[in-house]
Amino acid sequence: MSRERDTPAALVVMAQLREGREQALLDELAALPSGEESPFRRVASTHFCRWLLIPALLGADGEAAEPGRAYLLLTADFDGPLADWVAAMTREMGPHLDRIFEHCDGYRGSGELGALTDFIAERRVSVGFSILSSRATVARVRSSLELRRALREFAIDSQGMTPDALRRAWSERFGA
Amino acid sequence: MQRQQRAQAVTIISPVHRLWALWLRATWPLADRLAPVKRPLLRLSFIHFAHWSLIERVPAGVAGARRLAHPYVLFQSNFDDELSAYIDAFSLVVPGRMRAMWQGVFGFPGPRPVDRFLSFILARTTPAQYYYCAYPEASSTMVEAALRLSEEHRRFAAEAAGLEDDAFAARYAEFLTRNQLLL
Numbered sequence: 001m002s003r004e005r006d007t008p009a010a011l012v013v014m015a016q017l018r019e020g021r022e023q024a025l026l027d028e029l030a031a032l033p034s035g036e037e038s039p040f041r042r043v044a045s046t047h048f049c050r051w052l053l054i055p056a057l058l059g060a061d062g063e064a065a066e067p068g069r070a071y072l073l074l075t076a077d078f079d080g081p082l083a084d085w086v087a088a089m090t091r092e093m094g095p096h097l098d099r100i101f102e103h104c105d106g107y108r109g110s111g112e113l114g115a116l117t118d119f120i121a122e123r124r125v126s127v128g129f130s131i132l133s134s135r136a137t138v139a140r141v142r143s144s145l146e147l148r149r150a151l152r153e154f155a156i157d158s159q160g161m162t163p164d165a166l167r168r169a170w171s172e173r174f175g176a
Numbered sequence: 177m178q179r180q181q182r183a184q185a186v187t188i189i190s191p192v193h194r195l196w197a198l199w200l201r202a203t204w205p206l207a208d209r210l211a212p213v214k215r216p217l218l219r220l221s222f223i224h225f226a227h228w229s230l231i232e233r234v235p236a237g238v239a240g241a242r243r244l245a246h247p248y249v250l251f252q253s254n255f256d257d258e259l260s261a262y263i264d265a266f267s268l269v270v271p272g273r274m275r276a277m278w279q280g281v282f283g284f285p286g287p288r289p290v291d292r293f294l295s296f297i298l299a300r301t302t303p304a305q306y307y308y309c310a311y312p313e314a315s316s317t318m319v320e321a322a323l324r325l326s327e328e329h330r331r332f333a334a335e336a337a338g339l340e341d342d343a344f345a346a347r348y349a350e351f352l353t354r355n356q357l358l359l
Contacts (some may be wrong), residue, residue, distance in 0.1 A: 010227050012250065016234060029305040040308040048225060048254045050185045051306040057248060060191050060282040065245055071234070073187070073302075075252050077225045106235075125236045125250065128204035129277075131217050131226040133316045136323055144322035145314050147329060152359045155352055163345035170348070174333065 007135055008047060009080035012125040014054075017070040021103035025053060025072060028099050039093035045079040047138055051100065072104055079137045086117055150174075182318075183224055183309040186259055188251045188300045189231075196280020197230055197247035203276070204228070216270045222262065224316050226253035228277060249281055256315040259301075263294045325358040 017025065029051055033039065040046045052073050059065040078085045089097060094110040101107040106122070108115040134141070154173055158166055192200075207213045217223065231248040233241040255262050266274050271287040278284045285292040311319065332351045336344050352359075 008225070010225070012227070012229055012252075014231065014234065014236060026305060032306055034306070034308070035312070038308050040310075046308065047310050048183070048185075049306075049308040050187070050252070050304040052187055052302055052304045054189060054302055057189070057244065058191065060246060065191070067234075067242060075187075075227070077254070122237045123235045125229045125231055127227045127229050128200060129208045129228040131214055131223050131253075133218065133221075133224050134319060134323055136319075138310045140326075141311055141314075141319055141323070144326040145311060145318065148318075148322040148325050148359065151325065151329065155359060163341040166348065167341045167344045170344075174329075 007080055008077050008132060008137075009082060009085075010127045010130060011074070011076045011078070011082060011085070011120070012127060013074040013120055013123045014125050015072045015074070015101065015104035015107070015119075015123045017053075017072055017103055018105055019069075022053060022055065022070050025100065025103040028103070029053075032096060032100070039096050042092040043078075043085065043088045045085055045088065045138055047077040047079075047141075049074070049076040049078075072100070082120075083117070086120060087113060090116060182256050182315045183254050183312060184256070184259070185304045185307045186251075186253050186255065186262070186297075187302045187304060188249075188297060189302060190249050190251075190278075190281045190283075190300050191246035192230075192249045192282065193280045194247060197232065197249075199280065200228075200230055200249070200277075207276075213273070217273065220265050220269060221317050221320070222256040222265070222315070224254040224256075224319070226251070226255070246282075249278070251277075254309065256317075259297070260294055263297050264290055267293050321358040325355055328355050328358070 032051075040049050050073075054071040054073055056064045056068060056070060076085070090110045090113055097110045097116070098107075101119070102109075107119055110116050136144070150173065154170070158169055161169060217226075227250075229250040231244065231250055233243050235241050253262075267287040267290040274287040274293075278287075283296060285296050287293050314322070328351070332347070336347050336351075339347060
């Protein structure tokens, strides 16, 4: 497995909304399933993702700044590379992407991967400085959390066992 | 800011003096590679992922796109605990780094006193309408502990494979003692 594939990557996309689409976009985001039902659950390399509406950029004194438009911000942390993540998003949640991004200028649908990749590339904001608590993949984080839970349970359940019973229980639980 | 179990999202977008944008653009490439710059932030141990960006044009990736009147600093973080505790820690533990990031943002009051800094942050926070976390039950500390424990478990399993029952039990007790803070 390549280092790039193992390493989390960040994506920031800021797309200008079409005029008057703010409420329709908010409705669409509110309707997107969350938690265990989130379509991002199927894009298995996703660590974190958020969508938010920026009603307007504000100037130095808090006034609405030119060009006075609203923006959709998509940011995500995922196990790289970007092309694989975008392809997985298209495959697993293409209709959701279409219903959200159709409110943005220049969106041509997720049906053509090249067009979606171009749309993202043209609106991608570079990340300048990052803090990452770990570089583990989503799969490794999840399996490690599950193992930690199992070891904690085993430590409690195995209290007072004789050595042979402990060994047998360990082998049954952890296979070694 | 939106809460989904342990991890939360915060997003802040603020206009910044153009000279400060130049400073950030010049210093970030090196700072992003220097572990000593990041270590105090990582030691806070409630950040999963945090990113700082500069936005100077929209659309950002198109040559000749419209230049904004001011550059904007975009800060986003996935973190545990409450936002006020997060900002408290930034203010108290790494005030110098906060200045190095935010000093050129319009209206930045400095990292101390923390109440003013927190008000500044809250006034510039944009709520997330949608937030997803792949492991919402886990804090950043839990993830780090689990990853370290996973390595310890792999080593223990390899070492213990050929041991007799009594030796296995003794070795297991050592494993538990050594890693009890990770469980």
